Amino acid sequence: MMLRPVQMTEYAGREGLADMQELVQRTWSPTSRLHLGDLAWERASNASRSAGSWRTAVWRDGGQVVAWGWLEQPGHLLMTIDPARPELADVVVRWFRETAEGEQLAAGVLETEQHLLDALVSAGFRRDDAAPYFTHHWISLDALDKPVVPDGLSVRPVRADEAAKRAAVHRAAWSDVQPSKMSEESMATVMSTWPYRSELDWVVENEAGEFVASALIWLDEQHQVGLVEPVGVATAYRRRGLGQVVNLAALHALREAGGTRAVVCPRGDDGYPQARALYQSIGFQPGSRTLHLLLG
Incomplete structure (x- = not known):
């Protein structure tokens, strides 16, 4: 044919x-x-x-x-x-x-x-096996732990009118190496892009109303699979378990929205093992890895 x-x-x-x-x-x-x-x-x-x-x-x-x-x-x-x-x-x-x-x-x-x-x-x-690579990690949503929120903090989904605060927590979490360029305008673009759903975009909030951690999940309804991307914790609030808290809260919301499993893609090499350790502590299991190829 x-x-x-x-x-x-x-x-x-x-x-x-x-x-x-x-x-x-x-x-x-x-x-x-x-x-x-x-x-x-x-x-x-x-x-x-x-x-x-x-x-x-x-x-x-x-x-x-x-x-x-x-x-x-x-x-x-x-x-x-x-x-x-x-x-x-x-x-x-x-x-x-x-x-x-x-x-x-x-x-x-x-x-x-x-x-x-x-x-x-x-x-x-x-x-190019010397290059950094990423490993797909998978979790089933049928037996999730419950998030334990530290005193003085709360966890909830983002509202549609909170693009500025949502951008701010992203910058606070992703400016370790160089300042993040995430702006309110860029975050508003994210929040208006299919298949974004605010009920799957979760934050940890302090008593002053500032967002200090965040986790966004994108649901493919056809396959009932959610992608966790991105996750971050403001530098001043790290080592308090907030990465686990905000991830688990978002994963529970994913299950309520019809998801059956989730995937996340942290670095798989030892150049940046922290994210991989966080996801594995929640219950994600490693799967296939990415390959980087060069011409010549």
Whole structure:
């Protein structure tokens, strides 16, 4: 049987997210690198800072999206290919090599995405095992511990009018190495991006009304799987168990919303073991890891 020719559409900037999410959700399995929440968070939270340099290409067979490639950085490729059309991986990698800028081209896949890995290796990419990597961690929602909130603090979901405070706690938690650029505008973009749900965006609040920890979960209703992304605790409130508290509260809310399991993707190497230790203390179990590949 001859396959019909596919049609490519290229996007610049923020466009193309819905097409990308459509394919990710339709083809998702536990062996997939990306959850539709990954795309929602990465593209919404970075839209005001990075969208000007983004290049995205989407391939369609008729009206159905069957492949896409995204230069999330000028020389770094993320892609999703319908497993039923593995030959398109070669097409996307070729587009990447013709389009990308920079002296060193790189790509990231999950080790279980063999159809993507084969295309990259055939094009001359090699594994960089010295690079940081991430490990998918999984938890079933049928036997969650209850969060124990320390005295003087409370835990609750975010309200729609609290983008400024929600951005502030993100900055307080993610400014260790360099100042976070999360603004109220960027957080408002996140909160307006499908499939964001405020009832799955949880915070720990102190007596002064400040948010001091947060955990956001993105629910794929079709697969009943929630992605935990991101989680943070303000530096002044660390080592008090608030990472566990806010995660467990959000996971309970995910179960109430119809989720049956959750996935989170912390660093798997020993360069930053703290996040992995937190999730494993809650009950997440490690699964597949990501691979970083370089051209040449």
